[in-house]
Amino acid sequence: MRKSAIISPPNSLIAVLEGKDAEIPIGKERDQSFVSTPSCVIVDVLMSQDGPTKITLDDASAFAKRGKPAWTGYLETPKGHVGVWTIEWDEVLSMDVPTKLTRIRIWTNRPREPDEVYIGVGE
Amino acid sequence: MVFSKFFDPLGRGHPDADRTRSPAAPDGRRYNPHQPRVPAGRSDGGQWTRGAHGPAPPFADDPRVLSDATPDNEWIPGSRHASRRGGRGGLPPETFGQSLRLERAMQRLQAAEKELKMRDPLWRRPEGAYSTTEGRIAHFEAAARQAERDLAERIQHGMGPGPFAVEWQPARGPGRSFRVYERRENDRIGYRFGCHTCGERDPKTESGHFYLDHQSSNAVNRILQLSQILLPHCKRCSDLQGIYLMNRWRKK
Numbered sequence: 001m002r003k004s005a006i007i008s009p010p011n012s013l014i015a016v017l018e019g020k021d022a023e024i025p026i027g028k029e030r031d032q033s034f035v036s037t038p039s040c041v042i043v044d045v046l047m048s049q050d051g052p053t054k055i056t057l058d059d060a061s062a063f064a065k066r067g068k069p070a071w072t073g074y075l076e077t078p079k080g081h082v083g084v085w086t087i088e089w090d091e092v093l094s095m096d097v098p099t100k101l102t103r104i105r106i107w108t109n110r111p112r113e114p115d116e117v118y119i120g121v122g123e
Numbered sequence: 124m125v126f127s128k129f130f131d132p133l134g135r136g137h138p139d140a141d142r143t144r145s146p147a148a149p150d151g152r153r154y155n156p157h158q159p160r161v162p163a164g165r166s167d168g169g170q171w172t173r174g175a176h177g178p179a180p181p182f183a184d185d186p187r188v189l190s191d192a193t194p195d196n197e198w199i200p201g202s203r204h205a206s207r208r209g210g211r212g213g214l215p216p217e218t219f220g221q222s223l224r225l226e227r228a229m230q231r232l233q234a235a236e237k238e239l240k241m242r243d244p245l246w247r248r249p250e251g252a253y254s255t256t257e258g259r260i261a262h263f264e265a266a267a268r269q270a271e272r273d274l275a276e277r278i279q280h281g282m283g284p285g286p287f288a289v290e291w292q293p294a295r296g297p298g299r300s301f302r303v304y305e306r307r308e309n310d311r312i313g314y315r316f317g318c319h320t321c322g323e324r325d326p327k328t329e330s331g332h333f334y335l336d337h338q339s340s341n342a343v344n345r346i347l348q349l350s351q352i353l354l355p356h357c358k359r360c361s362d363l364q365g366i367y368l369m370n371r372w373r374k375k
Contacts (some may be wrong), residue, residue, distance in 0.1 A: 008299060010341070011365025012334075012358075024370045030327065030359045035366075042366065047358070049301055050330045087369040088342055113329045 002058040003093045008048035009086045014055060016041045016084055016104060016119055018077045033111060039076040043106060046115040053115045055084055057093040060105050060120030069105040069120070077102045082121050097121055214256045221256050228263035235270035242283035242339070244346045245371065246273060278320075281364030282371075284338050284354060285320035294351035297341045305353065309335045313355030320360040327358045334361045342372045 015024070017040040025035045025042055033044045045053040063069075075082065082102060083094040103123055108114035217225065232248070239246045249269050251262040278285055290312045292305065301309075313333035317324045326333040333355035339347050356364070 010299070011361050011368075013362065013365045013369075015369065020373055024373075025366060026370065028359075028362045028366055030362075044362065047328050047330060047332065047334065048299060049306065049332060049335060050328075087365040089369070089373065 001095070002056060002062060003095065004054060004056045005084075005092045006052045006054045007086070007092055008052045009045065009092075010048065011087050012045050012048045012053075012113070013087050014043050014045055014053075014084055014092070014117070015087065016043065016082065016106070017075065018079055018081050018083065020089065022076075033108075033114075034071045034106070036071075036073060038074075041071065041073065041075065041104065041106070043071075043108075043117060044113065045117060046113045050113075051115060053117060055093060055117045055119065057082070057084055057095055057119045057121065060103065060122050063105070063107055063118045063120045066107040066118060070108045070111065071104075071106040073104055074101050075104050076100065082119075084119065093119075095121060214254075214259060217256050221260060225256075225260050225263060228260060228267050231267035232263055232270055235267065235274050238283075239270060239274050239277065241347070242274070242277045242343070243371070244343065246277075279363075280367035281320050281336065281356065281360055282340065282343065282367070284352075285318070285360075287317050287322040288319040288338075288354055289316040291319075291338075291352040291354045294337055294353045297337060297344065297351065299335075301335050301353075305335065306332060309333050309353060309355050313357075317355075318357035318360050319354040320364075321357060323357045323359070325357070326355070333357065336361065336364070340364070340368060342368050 015022075017024075022039040023037040024040055025037055028035045028042070028044075035042050045055075077097055078100050080097050080100070081094060082097050082104070083091045085091050099122075102121060105120040107118040107120070109116040236246075236248060249266045251266065253259045253262045277283060284291070292308050292312075310333055313326060314324055316322075318326070318333070319336065319338075328334070334357070335353045336356035337344070337351050338354055339349055339351060341351075344351060
């Protein structure tokens with residue numbers, strides 16, 4: 001089921017992970033829009049002071065028409081849950097998943113500081 | 124860098140206001156060469172009498188004092204002269220050199236600790252055990268080095284004003300709905316002095332604006348409860364700060 005939120009996240013970063021036990025990356029290069037670990041992917045979005053970002057979470061099949069994703073990978077989800085969090089550990093969106101290792105694909109409307117982010121879950 | 128120049132949360136003002144101990148007397152007492160001592164031959168011989176504070180009483184009034192001569196003038200074989208009966212914490216007595224090294228290490232640790240507590244209230248002094256004076260010195264020297272490394276790490280990751288913080292503006296609150304004049308002023312400061320953490324004068328954002336960085340950050344200030352300021356931040360330092368805070372301040 002599609003879920004959306006429009007937010008201006010602190011430090012213009014959002015994190016896709018299961019919960020607070022996830023391994024968070026320890027650094028990020030200047031031009032990286034994504035940085036990840038086996039259990040977390042952090043996404044760079046529009047500078048929060050320049051405006052909000054729309055984040056949409058849904059099954060990956062809902063975004064198939066968007067073409068090639070900007071990021072694709074797998075996240076460990078042992079408790080069967082995927083969430084979108086801010087760096088202050090506020091969960092913005094969430095959905096349950098049936099697998100312990102979940103495929104995640106992320107589409108954006110532009111390569112740098114996107115203001116539309118689509119997070120597709122599953123195969 | 125002294126964090127207190129940006130904030131005065133305890134209203135103390137002067138950077139030395141909380142220094143209550145003389146480096147020469149860790150427990151706050153000062154040496155008084157005329158303070159009487161219990162004479163030799165007694166089980167408590169050589170120990171100070173009448174405590175360390177206030178003027179020493181007239182020698183004639185203290186029945187325990189048999190002479191007003193200093194112990195150095197005493198020449199009785201086997202007599203016990205005034206001396207520290209033991210080192211600190213039940214350890215053997217320290218030499219002058221050991222005392223000096225220990226004091227220096229403790230001062231370094233306290234200086235770093237004071238800055239750290241203002242930037243990261245979650246920080247804790249490293250613990251350790253020791254059974255000798257040299258062990259105690261080594262513990263405090265290692266703790267001081269660790270605290271200084273931790274402080275450098277916090278500064279590098281934007282916890283607290285950075286080394287390039289020259290000008291700032293007051294924050295109206297923790298909110299991020301900034302006004303046009305605040306953004307304009309932040310950019311002016313940023314283009315003139317650079318990012319407060321790294322000094323970079325190009326914010327590397329798509330819009331060309333510097334981030335307005337709350338200091339203390341909102342996550343930290345939930346504990347510190349200080350008045351916040353706004354400092355310019357470049358994109359890279361803002362990203363690093365966000366990831367560092369997410370790791371460091373993971374809610375339990």
